[in-house]
Amino acid sequence: MPSTLTARALLLDMDGTLVNSDAVVERVWRAWAAEHGLDGDAVIEVVHGRQGYATMALLLPDRPVEQNYADNLRLLEQEVTDTEGVVPIAGAPAFLASLRKLPHALVTSATETLARVRMGAAALPLPEVMVTAEWVSASKPDPEGFLKGAAELGFEPADCVVFEDSEAGIAAGRAAGMRVVGVGSRAAAHAPTAQVQSLEQVRVEAAADGSLVLHIA
Structure with a gap:
């Protein structure tokens, strides 16, 4: 109404x-999910709206935060150079x-x-x-x-x-x-x-x- x-x-x-x-997010985060043996669909469900390190903390709660920040920087570099779609x-x-x-x-x-x-x-x-x-x-x-x-x-x-x-x-x-x-x-x-x-x-x-x-x- x-x-x-x-x-x-x-x-x-x-x-x-x-x-x-969405096209970039899917490419980058599904690749990251595969690296860590995670289900790509499950990762995409929670990635939207959050900073990358916060998504990683949800998905890999036992991993040191320093690794999340390092991975976040790496993924950001990929996202900055990928504008297709x-x-x-x-x-x-x-x-x-x-x-x-x-x-x-x-x-x-x-x-x-x-x-x-x-x-x-x-x-x-x-x-x-x-x-x-x-x-x-x-x-x-x-x-x-x-x-x-x-x-x-x-x-x-x-x-x-x-x-x-x-x-x-x-x-x-x-x-x-x-x-x-x-x-x-x-x-x-x-x-x-x-x-x-x-x-x-x-x-x-x-x-x-x-x-x-x-x-x-």
Whole structure:
């Protein structure tokens, strides 16, 4: 059903929300799973939304954290150089264009370098405010990234709406005290505040009082 949300600022995840990078994620993480004798499907189930080291800690809980960080760096190098199949989520170009003069930030588990590479590969403009992996001490589902995004924009958490696709990201947005618009099929199972299949179903307009009105089809 169509719905309307009102906010002061929007906080946007990248992978799966603005950029479809599933092809790269599948290639890199299935190869990693094979190295460690893990089921590729099980790995893909938990990788979305998290920083790599956090995914590894879930899957290999007895492994030293130093090895997770080392593997994370290696996989990041692969992801930065692999942009084949990276495309915008349907509606993302127009959606970001509509936010150009409105308060919004990118909040991603990717590093700044990877965020710039993937947004560039998808031909999407980078928001002026970006909270990347380097900004936080804890990966989603911890709310730290979203709370920092709100603070950078100068708004209270309750005044922000998050756009997310993953279980970890939706949990992080809720833990931050924010409403969440779930984007795509992955999000549907995790009870976001509102749900869309693509960003083509979202229209944002600025009200006279400076608030943002989200029309969700």
